[in-house]
Structure formats: C-alpha cells, structure tokens
Amino acid sequence: MSYKFYQNKACEYFPCHPVEGEEKFNCLFCYCPLYLLKKDCGGNFRYSHNIKDCSFCLIPHGEKGYDYIMSKMEEVMKRSAE
Template identity: 55%
Template sequence: MENSHRFFRNAECKYFPCHKVDDDSEFNCLFCFCPLYCLGPKCGGDFVMRGGVKDCSKCLVPHRLEGYDHIMKKLVAWFAECRKRAQQDAQAPEAADGE
C-alpha cells in the first residue's frame, strides 16, 4: 500500500472512531493520541481551553489524511527549536557558585 506509513485504520478498536464523524472510512488512527498536544496553542488544531486543560475532542487534524504532513511539519519545527535552545544553553556561561 502506497503511503502506508501515513495512514492506519483500526476499526476494531473499542474506541473507533474516537471522534464523531460522518464517514469513518478515511479516519486515520495513526496518531491515536496527538503528538502536538504539548505545543499548546501552537499545534494548529481545533481545541478549546477548559479550566486550564486543553480539550481537543473536536479536533480531527491527526485523523485526517493530510494530518500526517501537518504533524510532521510541526514536529520538525519544534525539534529544530529545541535543538537551538539546547545549543544556546550549552554555550551560555554557567552561573557562578553561590549566585
């Protein structure tokens, strides 16, 4: 199957589909949990904050066919940002003892 690394459908999962959709034939289960949750408002998905908790129950970004590309693009950017911060931290002079 072409692009099989981008799509996985588990219709036998007891939670399938985990979001209400009109047609579950193209519901992608590859990202069963969204790896972009930790990005907060930078995730690009359809979420709301409820009492300080991110509610993604109406978001279908990870479950759409094009969701793979969106998620990979966001993760690549996030990893680059983390590497840049780590390099900056490694180059920063350490605070003197006792400060």
C-alpha cells in the first residue's frame, strides 16, 4: 500500500489544492501523468487561454487516484509513442 501514497508536508505548496482532510492528500502524482490525454483524462479541468488548467482536479491526490491513473497509463504510453 505504501507505494500508492506519498506526502510531502515540507513542500511550500502543500497542499497544492484546497481540500478537507490533508492527512489523506497524496503528493505521489505532483505532476499528473494524464495531462497529455487532454480532454480524455477524465479529470475536472478547464481551458484558460488555450492552456489546460487542472487546478480544480483532485483525482491524482485522492484515495483512489493511484488506481485511476494506473488504469489510464496504457493510453498515456500509446499517445507518447506517437
């Protein structure tokens, strides 16, 4: 289980999103590997000046974030090879 969760309370941005219950905030995917999936990532994002803004998305930081991201990694690998 420990490989699915990491927390860096020493980070100046911790937590980088407003949340309830910081003790469950997962920093493992500080940079979301699903960003390159654009609209197909499944997260709560918006576009601002043609730039994807993921600041409202908590998928990578939630309790089931690891499993969700891993379920999409085959698509990430496929697209990154294009």
